[in-house]
Amino acid sequence: MFRMRVSAISLLVLFFAGFAHAKIDEDGFEPENIIQRDVVIVGGGASGTYAAVRLREDLNTSITNTTLEYGVQSYMHYGPTVSFFERFGIEFGPFTSRRLTTINVDVETGKRLDYTPPAANETTEALRKWLQFVEKYNDLVEPGFWNFPPPDQIPAVFLTPFGEFVQHQKIEAAVPRIVTISGVGVGSLQILPTLQVVQAFGLAVTKGVVEGTFIQPKTSNSLLYQRAYELLKEDVRLNSTIHETERDHSGVRIVVKSGSDTAKTLIKAKRALWTPFPSQYNLKPFGQDEKEFQVFRSWVPEWSYVGVASIPCIPENSSIQYLPREVEPSNHLAIRHYPHSLSLGTTGPSGLDLFRVMLGANYSVTYEEAEEMVTSGVQKLIAAGTLNYTGHCEVDMKALSAHNGVLWPRQDDTLEHGFVQELYSLQGYRSTWWTGRSWCEEYSSNVWAFTDTVLERLLKTLE
Ligand SMILES: Cc1cc2nc3c(=O)[nH]c(=O)nc-3n(C[C@H](O)[C@H](O)[C@H](O)COP(=O)(O)OP(=O)(O)OC[C@H]3O[C@@H](n4cnc5c(N)ncnc54)[C@H](O)[C@@H]3O)c2cc1C
Numbered sequence: 001m002f003r004m005r006v007s008a009i010s011l012l013v014l015f016f017a018g019f020a021h022a023k024i025d026e027d028g029f030e031p032e033n034i035i036q037r038d039v040v041i042v043g044g045g046a047s048g049t050y051a052a053v054r055l056r057e058d059l060n061t062s063i064t065n066t067t068l069e070y071g072v073q074s075y076m077h078y079g080p081t082v083s084f085f086e087r088f089g090i091e092f093g094p095f096t097s098r099r100l101t102t103i104n105v106d107v108e109t110g111k112r113l114d115y116t117p118p119a120a121n122e123t124t125e126a127l128r129k130w131l132q133f134v135e136k137y138n139d140l141v142e143p144g145f146w147n148f149p150p151p152d153q154i155p156a157v158f159l160t161p162f163g164e165f166v167q168h169q170k171i172e173a174a175v176p177r178i179v180t181i182s183g184v185g186v187g188s189l190q191i192l193p194t195l196q197v198v199q200a201f202g203l204a205v206t207k208g209v210v211e212g213t214f215i216q217p218k219t220s221n222s223l224l225y226q227r228a229y230e231l232l233k234e235d236v237r238l239n240s241t242i243h244e245t246e247r248d249h250s251g252v253r254i255v256v257k258s259g260s261d262t263a264k265t266l267i268k269a270k271r272a273l274w275t276p277f278p279s280q281y282n283l284k285p286f287g288q289d290e291k292e293f294q295v296f297r298s299w300v301p302e303w304s305y306v307g308v309a310s311i312p313c314i315p316e317n318s319s320i321q322y323l324p325r326e327v328e329p330s331n332h333l334a335i336r337h338y339p340h341s342l343s344l345g346t347t348g349p350s351g352l353d354l355f356r357v358m359l360g361a362n363y364s365v366t367y368e369e370a371e372e373m374v375t376s377g378v379q380k381l382i383a384a385g386t387l388n389y390t391g392h393c394e395v396d397m398k399a400l401s402a403h404n405g406v407l408w409p410r411q412d413d414t415l416e417h418g419f420v421q422e423l424y425s426l427q428g429y430r431s432t433w434w435t436g437r438s439w440c441e442e443y444s445s446n447v448w449a450f451t452d453t454v455l456e457r458l459l460k461t462l463e
């Protein structure tokens, strides 16, 4: 992970003083601690890795990079996905998921809920309607929001609260599938502008579900990233911390410290490409100016954990869904009407009692609290007699990782005041380009397709 440390004073100075006066003193760096590149990429996840491979290998640019992390479950047959796999010799096949028996329980008590989910044919029917909707507007949002209409021309449906939209279109039956796959809207699904649900569940992913065309690497999801790392490693600085940044129209200068190295390194690049989610915490040492701060200041934080736990008391091949009681008897739209969501589903291999843990919350949750929420969730099942199991059940968390993030601001009139245009006006501003899931639809394939559209524009400015 990439961690940031920066003093409040340098933040104030960078923030308020702008960049007319250089503050990073180059004379303080030994020549071997100065790196000069065309592009420095911050963040080595899906979009950062993709951009690095494309820039250095295909677009003949020199880069400097930071972290690399893990992969996901499945991918869409969309954009550059297949060619990116092929480039690294990643064999893939159709995605198959395990058949699990769902047990819906009350998130507060662990008691089995009297909830009837939509029938499979109803879900399919509703998803087809959603598909028609996202297909109609796809050009406005994918790849990326470059063509998004100005405030007075935004389609009204995008601004409609999702709950109203769903009722009007009578597509309630699509809701459980949309939220299970995307995790969208914890605590606020019904009031989200429909546009934000489109961002979380757009055309490519909907097609993947309706047509059953998801793919997955044959060996592992991380192989792609391992091979990309092997290829790029000369230009990668893992576990680095940004200390200070100066950006202006002529280029960027970033001071980083890597791992346990004591010396700081000065990276001078013509352009920066930022890929992590743009929270105030992440951006602290990146020297936001007033214009950037106005765009990023009021994004909505969201807490999310994914992990694997051994839970011997839950029957194999089940999926426990913790839902608010309001879903009874068949109120699909209420499925996220609770400040957190939790699900536990068998992962296999058989006999090991392993469950994938997915936890989302609209309030701050630490690692310790996340673990505690899982353990107490399991104890509730036992106390409520849902599992036909008495006695102690030892929950052993094997892995747990945070996927927290920030979402677009949610004040009623944000979109109507041209938020999307203001966001995209930052592209190229102060020699800085931006990619990653905060800028487009949120799946790997979408992020890769969008990254190509950013690189194309970035490179034009280097000509
Ligand atoms: C539980 C879960 C399941 C998912 N399943 C799927 C799936 O099946 N299929 C799919 O297509 N998509 C899936 N996704 C979405 C997918 O993970 C994202 O689309 C993709 O990772 C987004 O890429 P990104 O580059 O924006 O962000 P990331 O891949 O998260 O990369 C951001 C990188 O920046 C680093 N970073 C963070 N902060 C800083 C900082 N301050 N400075 C420097 N670096 C920093 C991070 O460590 C990370 O390496 C899933 C997501 C989650 C959370």
Ligand SMILES: *[C@@H]1O[C@H](CO)[C@@H](O)[C@H](O)[C@H]1NC(C)=O
Binding pocket: 060
């Ligand atoms: C890549 O850049 C180098 C150095 O600028 C140049 O010599 C080389 O011809 C370029 N290659 C391609 C394929 O553009």
Ligand SMILES: *[C@@H]1O[C@H](CO)[C@@H](O)[C@H](O)[C@H]1NC(C)=O
Binding pocket: 119, 121, 122, 125
């Ligand atoms: C789903 O199937 C049931 C019976 O199998 C049928 O009554 C119902 O009309 C179907 N619904 C849709 C939306 O096709």
Ligand SMILES: *[C@@H]1O[C@H](CO)[C@@H](O)[C@H](O)[C@H]1NC(C)=O
Binding pocket: 186, 187, 188, 336, 337, 338, 339, 340, 362
């Ligand atoms: C979190 O979700 C709850 C339940 O839906 C809601 O009442 C509350 O306002 C949400 N909080 C935030 C900060 O969105």
Ligand SMILES: *[C@@H]1O[C@H](CO)[C@@H](O)[C@H](O)[C@H]1NC(C)=O
Binding pocket: 239, 258, 259, 260
């Ligand atoms: C990252 O760097 C810190 C020191 O800044 C060190 O303690 C830690 O072990 C490093 N982690 C990895 C994975 O290299």
Ligand SMILES: *[C@@H]1O[C@H](CO)[C@@H](O)[C@H](O)[C@H]1NC(C)=O
Binding pocket: 098, 099, 316, 317, 350
């Ligand atoms: C769970 O499903 C797998 C196949 O996916 C099967 O091999 C296994 O026997 C099942 N376990 C139980 C307890 O039914």
Ligand SMILES: *[C@@H]1O[C@H](CO)[C@@H](O)[C@H](O)[C@H]1NC(C)=O
Binding pocket: 315, 386, 387, 388
């Ligand atoms: C518990 O037992 C009841 C009655 O035999 C059964 O209907 C139910 O499915 C069992 N629950 C689990 C989780 O196996």
Ligand SMILES: CC(=O)N[C@H]1CO[C@H](CO)[C@@H](O)[C@@H]1O
Binding pocket: 035, 037, 063, 064, 065, 233, 234, 235, 236, 237, 258
């Ligand atoms: C371009 C760049 O920063 N390259 C560096 C990547 O990281 C390795 C190891 O820290 C350095 O040796 C490279 O110089």
